[in-house]
Amino acid sequence: MKKIIFAFTSVILLSLHLFANTKIVDAKEINQNCFRCHSMATLSYKDESTGIIKNLAVIPDEFYKSNHKNLSCIDCHSKDFQKFPHAANLKKENLYCLDCHKNEEKFKKFHFQTIEEEFKQSIHYKKMGDKFTCFDCHDPHSFKINARVNREIKETVLYDNQICLKCHDNTSTIKNLSGQLLPALNVSHSWLPHIDLHWKSVRCIDCHTSPNAPGVSHLILPKDQAVKNCVECHSKNSILLQSLYKFQTKQERDREGFINAVILNNSYVIGATRNYYLNLLSFIIFGIVLAALSIHGILRWKSHKGTLDGK
């Protein structure tokens, strides 16, 4: 009987495995047709109504490393794209991340619903409305989840900041988007000591979003509401623990037993980097020294007084 169950289970597991693999293989095969053209780096067209050049290239290597690597192009795009030449009306295709990401149980922890609400309150949406979409920051063909999974904080910082810098470090792009000429980033941030070090160590969004989000905050604030008070990061209850270090803080706290370990191990933030044991030890030594000197002083005074009285 056991043998039968074993054989039966094996067959089921094997077929599931094959089925799963087949799905990926299928996706790759379907994509292969698309990539015949779309892997060309220069594939693009000029939208005549807006004059904007639309990039249609997708780099297969990046796509297959991205979080969407198991999807086929037509899982998101219209199946009609399988016909070539593509029908003209397909240009109007309007994709939205939350069509997939909103209701599924496995996406619950990412709080997409909140992200959508935050995005609607963000300065990007307020200024640009529906012209600004998820895809302006997140390229679905190369998107990789970072902050939650990457233990190398500096890599997360680099990845996330590049998203902002794609537009914000480019004066002409910003001018096209906002209609105004903004000062260069190193000028607007000149108040920040060690600019380069800050930019390598923290993300733009750590200062420029509201830190109370359940996931990664998408509430990009107007510039006058950005964090400018050093102590908000440079203190024991650093806001970085709720933003950049959020996903590591809990694990590290459980392991190391003290909350600032995560910052201590990854970088150095004056005011926030405090070694618990050294801190405790210093207080103890300091206390002992003060007590010893006080006792010594009192004894000296008493013996001196005694001598005077004796005389």
Place this chain on the structure above:
Amino acid sequence: MESNKEYFYPLWLRIWHWLNALLFLLLIFTGVNMQYANPKSPIIEFHTAVTLHNVSGITLTLNYLFFFILNFVSGNFKQYIPKFKNFISNLVLQAKYYLNGIFKNEDHPFETSKDQKFNPLQQFTYLQIMYAVLPIMVISGWALLFPEVLIKQIFGISGLTLTDIVHTIGAFFLSIFMIGHIYLATTGNTVLSNFKAMVTGWHLSHEEEAESQIFSTEEVSNEN
């Protein structure tokens, strides 16, 4: 009892000493303010503390160089070199005095003079403070001022973190030293006499009558 005055501390030394003392206080105050920065009760604003700390640190470096050069040129550095003979037993003798003799109004175990201003314990401590701890503080301080020059990783720990820990531990020892130094400065002839000597340069001592000890000395010794 005959009082006599000896010119112990030349002007350059006094200027260095009091500027150093002022900078120590500023650096400790601003340093503690940064290390224990608290948004709810800022004694001094973080940004101000950083600027003040940097300016004081740079001034301290210049002051240290001033000390280092003049201490060498004037020959005063010899005061800092401990005598190898009976090194340990001399330290013990001085320590015993602080722990016991001082309460019995015993004399200081080592005579102080222009050529021998420090007792063995002072020599031992000052040598380390001036020629080890302070240089480490200056170097690590400058490294923190230019963090991009630091080695990124040392045995898997960030070079910046390590430099900071060295700087903080050094600062802690200097703070402890400063407290001990100020307290022991009160063990002179009178509570204030050593402080006065460091202001005027004139060390007041008074010789006692016949004394049988080899180390017959004054009740006074400049402790600090």
